[in-house]
Amino acid sequence: MYRFFVEPSQINENQIFIKGSDVNHIKNVLRMKLKEEILISSGEDKEYTCYIEEMGEEEIIAHIMYVQEAGYELSSKIYLFQGLPKSDKMELIIQKAVELGVHQVIPVASKRAVVKLDKKKEEKKIARWQAISESAAKQSKRMYVPEIAGVMSFKQAVDYAKDLDIVLFPYELAEGMKKTKEIIGKINPGQSIGIFIGPEGGFEESEVELAKETADAQVITLGKRILRTETAGLTVLSILMYTLEE
Numbered sequence: 001m002y003r004f005f006v007e008p009s010q011i012n013e014n015q016i017f018i019k020g021s022d023v024n025h026i027k028n029v030l031r032m033k034l035k036e037e038i039l040i041s042s043g044e045d046k047e048y049t050c051y052i053e054e055m056g057e058e059e060i061i062a063h064i065m066y067v068q069e070a071g072y073e074l075s076s077k078i079y080l081f082q083g084l085p086k087s088d089k090m091e092l093i094i095q096k097a098v099e100l101g102v103h104q105v106i107p108v109a110s111k112r113a114v115v116k117l118d119k120k121k122e123e124k125k126i127a128r129w130q131a132i133s134e135s136a137a138k139q140s141k142r143m144y145v146p147e148i149a150g151v152m153s154f155k156q157a158v159d160y161a162k163d164l165d166i167v168l169f170p171y172e173l174a175e176g177m178k179k180t181k182e183i184i185g186k187i188n189p190g191q192s193i194g195i196f197i198g199p200e201g202g203f204e205e206s207e208v209e210l211a212k213e214t215a216d217a218q219v220i221t222l223g224k225r226i227l228r229t230e231t232a233g234l235t236v237l238s239i240l241m242y243t244l245e246e
Helices: 021-029 089-099 119-139 154-161 177-185 205-215 229-244
Strands: 003-005 015-018 037-041 047-055 060-068 078-083 104-109 166-170 193-197 218-220
Touching: 003 119, 015 021, 015 047, 021 047, 021 060, 037 060, 078 089, 078 154, 078 229, 089 104, 089 119, 089 229, 104 119, 104 154, 154 193, 154 205, 166 205, 166 229, 177 218, 177 229, 193 229
Parallel strands: 003 037, 078 104, 078 193, 166 193, 166 218
Antiparallel strands: 015 060, 037 047, 047 060
């Protein structure tokens, strides 16, 4: 059954009003008919099972058959602060991070990031990345489409992270897997978590110190092997999903 996302304002007592690009997708791509059933989420942890009641040129009305508490989302909100990688690696990172339960992805222009985006390029990239997030959310039956934030400087990113409950900072020079296991083992469901992942060149030591001072970041190791930037964040997300899944 196909899944779509709407804003809470598009839902009334027993109907949901679908607008925008989904109208064309339902009518002309999927070629759905009246009475066909669909799933709809509004970003809350609820799932609406509906059937298509009316089809207009700019709006489709879905009739709510029943509402279910789906429970697909993690109780913890996980924020991935991803150093800007080369080529199209960000697309893969976003797709898989959404599948693994991330709440928000924040692209970070750290000192060793090779990629530099001007405002025009950034807007196009963010729109593309947001579309990938929505597609991945639909595929993985998420109740929420994770937001892809605008690109932040490293200073802006650590300032943004300082109000989170836990900030994890995988660093290639860190040692002691036992300490990493202890830190992750103490994280409780419901706590907000930030993960900082460097670009291909990693983080500079000054950035590590700034993250520790500003956001109380906890430096951890992911093992003796050096992971690529597109692997490191997904590794931490996988560990957290396994640890925090209720």
